[in-house]
Each structure stands twice: as structure tokens, then as C-alpha cells.
Amino acid sequence: MTNFQHAPRRPRGRRLAVVGIVATGGLLLAACGGNDDMKGMDHGSKDSSVSAKATATPASGDFNDADVSFAQMMIPHHQQALEMAKLADGRAGDGQITSLAGKIEKAQDPEIATMKSWLKDWGKPVSPSSDSMPGMDHGSDSMPGMDHGSDGMAGMMSQKDMDRLKAAKGAEFDRAFAQMMIDHHKGAITMAEDEQKSGRNAKAKKLAGDVIKNQSAEVTTLRKILDRL
Structure with missing residues (x-):
């Protein structure tokens, strides 16, 4: 009877041991699985970061000389517009002029940053060389309409124009x-x-x-302001 009593206990002990091993193994597998999940989350986070950077990479892809020239010339053009807009503070007498100057600053400052990032992405300098930009030669015949202003770009004000604007106040400034x-x-x-x-x-x-859409609308507004001043 003693032998028969001890016989069932030994398999039970083995079963308990097996259960313990399986349970331990399950915990280890769960822990490993958790680590893999966390790695996957980290990887996903890195992928998201890379994706965000890729999306933020400005104007990557195909471009030509016209694209480069546009960015190189529009940057200083925008910069002068910002300089003019900032002069409105403390000088403008008309509320609509002050409001429009603020809108110009908010719109064109980010565009400058965008175009600079394009040029960096394209491996091109922010400022064009005189040799590569013959149209910047103060009214070159090769670029009709680009002879307005001291910098040879359409619409650019001369230093004399800017000095006159700085000296004006009130209705004269407006x-x-x-x-x-x-x-x-x-x-x-x-x-x-x-x-x-x-x-x-x-x-x-x-x-x-x-630029065409927004600045055309602003030209219309400015003309209406001029009509009533």
C-alpha cells in the first residue's frame, strides 16, 4: 500500500514542476514580448520622427534654374517688404494701413524662411552671384521689367525711397x-x-x-485706401 500511495505523488510533483516551468516560461515570453512591443513602439516613434522630418524637408525633388532664381530674388524682395511694414509702427495714421502692415509681416516672414530652406535643400546659395544672375545688373535688357529699384528687381525701392518713408508720419506716411x-x-x-x-x-x-493671389488682393485694398486718403 505504501508503494501505491507514493506512486501518484511523484507524477503530481512532476506535474507541479512542469506547471511551474510553463508558468515561468510564459512570464519570460510575456516579458520578451513586452520588450519587443516596446522596441516596436520606439521604432514607430523613430519612424514618425523621420517621417515628420521628411515631410518638413522643403521643396525636395525636381527643380530648375527658374525655381532657384525665384527663391533667391524673392527673399530680398520679401525682406524689403518686411522693412517697410515694420515702419508703420509709430508712423502710420490710418488703422487699415497698420493692420495691413501686420498681415504683410505675418505672411512674408515665414515665406522667407521657407525659401531659404529650399535653397539649402537644393544646395544653392541664398544670394545669387552676379555672373549667374545677369538680370540683377540694374536693369539688364535680358530681364525686362527687372530694372525697377536699386537692386535690379521689379518693385524694389531705392534707398532714397526708404529714407523718405522713414521720415514720413501720419497721412503722409500712409x-x-x-x-x-x-x-x-x-x-x-x-x-x-x-x-x-x-x-x-x-x-x-x-x-x-x-503670392499672386494674396498680394493682388492687397494691391486692391491699398488702392482703395489711397482713394480715400
Whole structure:
């Protein structure tokens, strides 16, 4: 009887041991699985970061000389518009002029950063060389319409124009600002139209379209302001 009593206990002990091993193995597998899941989450996070960077990479892809010229020329053009807009603070007498100047700053400052990032992405300098940009030669015949202003770009104000704007206040500033910004915007619109005709990069052409749309609307507003001043 003793032998029969001890016989069932031994398999039971083995079964318990097996259960313990299986349970331990299950925990280990779960832990490993958890680590794999966490690795997967980390990997996914890295992928998301890489994806975000890839999406943020500006104007990557096909481009041509027209795209490069557009960015290189529009950057200083926008910079002068910002300089003019900032002068409105403390000088403008008309509330609509002040409001429009603020809108110009908000719109064109980010566009400058965007175009600079394009040029970096394309491996091109922000400023064009005089040899590669014959149209920047103060009114070169090779680029009709690009002879307005001291920098040879359409709509650019001369230093004399800027000094006159800085010295003006109230209604005098408002009139000068409106007229100068109309001319300045018209120059930008011409440059943007050229980009849409000759450019290749989709993002650059899209920005050119935005310039045409937004600045044409601002020209209309500025003309109405001039009419009532």
C-alpha cells in the first residue's frame, strides 16, 4: 500500500514542476514580448520622427534654374517688404494701413524662411552671384521689367525711397506706404508669374500662386485706401 500511495505523488510533483516551468516560461515570453512591443513602439516613434522630418524637408525633388532664381530674388524682395511694414509702427495714421502692415509681416516672414530652406535643400546659395544672375545688373535688357529699384528687381525701392518713408508720419506716411507697397507687390506678382511659367518645382510654383493671389488682393485694398486718403 505504501508503494501505491507514493506512486501518484511523484507524477503530481512532476506535474507541479512542469506547471511551474510553463508558468515561468510564459512570464519570460510575456516579458520578451513586452520588450519587443516596446522596441516596436520606439521604432514607430523613430519612424514618425523621420517621417515628420521628411515631410518638413522643403521643396525636395525636381527643380530648375527658374525655381532657384525665384527663391533667391524673392527673399530680398520679401525682406524689403518686411522693412517697410515694420515702419508703420509709430508712423502710420490710418488703422487699415497698420493692420495691413501686420498681415504683410505675418505672411512674408515665414515665406522667407521657407525659401531659404529650399535653397539649402537644393544646395544653392541664398544670394545669387552676379555672373549667374545677369538680370540683377540694374536693369539688364535680358530681364525686362527687372530694372525697377536699386537692386535690379521689379518693385524694389531705392534707398532714397526708404529714407523718405522713414521720415514720413501720419497721412503722409500712409500715402507713401500705400503707393510704394503697391509698386512693390506688383513686382513680386511679376516674379511669381514668371515662376509659374518657367519653374519646375511644385512647392515653389504653389508659393508663387499664393503670392499672386494674396498680394493682388492687397494691391486692391491699398488702392482703395489711397482713394480715400
